[in-house]
Amino acid sequence: MRAFIAILLALALAARSTRAAAPPAAKSAKEPAGSCPSGDGAACSDDKPNFKGEWYGEFFPGIPKIKYEGPDSTNPLAFRYYNADEVILGKKMKDWFRFSVAYWHTFRGDGSDPFGSATKNWSWEDPKLDPMQRAFRAMHANFEFLDKLGVEFWCFHDRDIAPEGATLEETNRNLDQVAEVALELQKGTPIRPLWVTAQLFKHPRYMHGAGSSPNASVFAYAAAQVKKCMDVAQLLGSSNYLFWGGREGYSSLLNTDMGMELDNLASFMKLAVDYNKRSGFKATMLLEPKPQEPTKHQYDWDVATTVSFLRKYGLEGEFKVNVECNHATLSGHSCEHELETARINGVLGNIDANTGDPQVGWDTDEFLTDPRECLLVALAVVRNGGLGVGGINFDAKLRRESTSPADLFYAHIAGMDGLARGLRSVARLIEDGRLDKLRAGRYASWTEKGGIGQRIRSGKATLEELEKWALSNPDPIADVASGSQELAGIYLDMAMR
Numbered sequence: 001m002r003a004f005i006a007i008l009l010a011l012a013l014a015a016r017s018t019r020a021a022a023p024p025a026a027k028s029a030k031e032p033a034g035s036c037p038s039g040d041g042a043a044c045s046d047d048k049p050n051f052k053g054e055w056y057g058e059f060f061p062g063i064p065k066i067k068y069e070g071p072d073s074t075n076p077l078a079f080r081y082y083n084a085d086e087v088i089l090g091k092k093m094k095d096w097f098r099f100s101v102a103y104w105h106t107f108r109g110d111g112s113d114p115f116g117s118a119t120k121n122w123s124w125e126d127p128k129l130d131p132m133q134r135a136f137r138a139m140h141a142n143f144e145f146l147d148k149l150g151v152e153f154w155c156f157h158d159r160d161i162a163p164e165g166a167t168l169e170e171t172n173r174n175l176d177q178v179a180e181v182a183l184e185l186q187k188g189t190p191i192r193p194l195w196v197t198a199q200l201f202k203h204p205r206y207m208h209g210a211g212s213s214p215n216a217s218v219f220a221y222a223a224a225q226v227k228k229c230m231d232v233a234q235l236l237g238s239s240n241y242l243f244w245g246g247r248e249g250y251s252s253l254l255n256t257d258m259g260m261e262l263d264n265l266a267s268f269m270k271l272a273v274d275y276n277k278r279s280g281f282k283a284t285m286l287l288e289p290k291p292q293e294p295t296k297h298q299y300d301w302d303v304a305t306t307v308s309f310l311r312k313y314g315l316e317g318e319f320k321v322n323v324e325c326n327h328a329t330l331s332g333h334s335c336e337h338e339l340e341t342a343r344i345n346g347v348l349g350n351i352d353a354n355t356g357d358p359q360v361g362w363d364t365d366e367f368l369t370d371p372r373e374c375l376l377v378a379l380a381v382v383r384n385g386g387l388g389v390g391g392i393n394f395d396a397k398l399r400r401e402s403t404s405p406a407d408l409f410y411a412h413i414a415g416m417d418g419l420a421r422g423l424r425s426v427a428r429l430i431e432d433g434r435l436d437k438l439r440a441g442r443y444a445s446w447t448e449k450g451g452i453g454q455r456i457r458s459g460k461a462t463l464e465e466l467e468k469w470a471l472s473n474p475d476p477i478a479d480v481a482s483g484s485q486e487l488a489g490i491y492l493d494m495a496m497r
């Protein structure tokens with residue numbers, strides 16, 4: 001009897017877990033129709049020629065090309081602030097931002113978390129298809145999405161676009177095949193990758209790191225992966241090549257030779273820099289700081305640590321940094337601080353414009369929409385004179401509970417509009433001029449002609465000379481003026497609309 005009950009219980013539990021694993025349907029009655037039913041393609045095929053026999057339907061039927069309708073628009077599938085070709089502060093909005101869609105979150109993110117299985121039911125991820133067919137479909141979905149959103153850049157890890165095979169050779173072949181499809185889809189469009197990176201953190205071989213792994217054979221394998229990934233990036237015309245040190249760090253110093261790991265990581269970077277030059281790729285090389293997660297300590301902790309790493313190993317001038325806002329706050333800084341640190345060191349190359357949640361202590365990768373934060377990010381871009389061949393990618397994902405394909409559009413529209421609104425505010429702030437004046441005014445004594453400030457900045461002053469100067473001049477307390485921080489806040493607030 002007991003055994004019988006146990007069997008019944010086991011069967012009931014098994015049925016429950018199967019139900020829990022099946023993601024809900026992606027459609028919502030109120031929203032535009034989501035995706036085509038997956039599997040056969042016939043139900044939503046149109047007159048487009050079949051491409052390599054993989055797919056000939058629309059993945060986002062019912063979603064129009066997203067247009068600029070101005071701030072009074074009530075249409076959530078329109079831009080209210082982002083007007084791609086409008087010139088602000090001497091540059092088209094699209095050229096200030098060079099927006100890029102992050103492939104991994106947008107097309108491969110399935111909503112799973114450590115406590116629950118996938119929630120999305122994207123048609124390109126049809127479980128009936130094999131991984132390569134799914135990869136081709138996801139690539140088609142990417143290009144339809146970019147076209148409808150009006151974005152000219154995408155960014156990806158090698159393993160986002162093509163699955164690993166049984167051997168490195170097979171993996172490379174998979175990557176070549178999907179890259180070929182991407183190249184075909186790019187043809188006749190302005191669309192190019194903003195940056196490409198090798199995924200050196202998911203596979204168990206990288207559990208101790210890649211360039212900083214204690215195993216030389218893992219280092220060599222990772223180097224081979226980077227070479228191949230750089231070749232694909234070059235083929236697709238990517239402007240940048242990125243390293244985010246997923247597991248380049250440690251979990252315990254007890255078993256870690258930190259000096260050796262850092263030396264090896266620098267060699268890894270040098271090999272890539274060297275190949276970048278010799279292969280004719282000549283991409284801008286980027287490093288993306290993050291303090292921790294998944295490791296306890298990541299070697300590229302923040303921008304300042306990354307700059308000091310580059311200087312120690314003679315790599316300054318070879319890399320710029322990709323500042324991610326959520327990583328900035330994880331490191332105990334603000335995004336503004338990280339952007340400014342990068343700018344004054346001449347290394348601001350790209351931005352992952354996302355945000356975290358102040359109530360959650362990890363990298364939640366949310367779309368950045370807070371007007372004040374967006375203004376400060378846009379201000380950093382303007383102060384830097386733009387991002388050169390870099391740009392802004394979102395590295396942001398839908399919440400697990402957002403399961404409609406239309407949500408992918410809402411999220412990106414909100415992210416793009418947020419920064420566009422920020423840029424419009426920056427233009428007002430600069431035109432108003434009072435914040436710049438307040439800031440510059442605090443340093444007037446350093447630029448005063450013939451003043452002691454100029455003498456000190458020339459590097460010629462000595463301590464004895466300054467002692468003499470202090471003894472023969474009144475106490476500087478009379479010159480110490482208010483910082484007027486609250487007034488600065490009012491100027492910022494007045495520009496925000």
Ligand code: XUL
Pocket residue numbers: 157197244288290324352363395
């Ligand atoms: C992880 C992260 C990465 C990089 C690219 O925290 O930000 O997705 O942006 O590898």
Ligand code: CO
Pocket residue numbers: 288324352395
């Ligand atoms: Co990132």
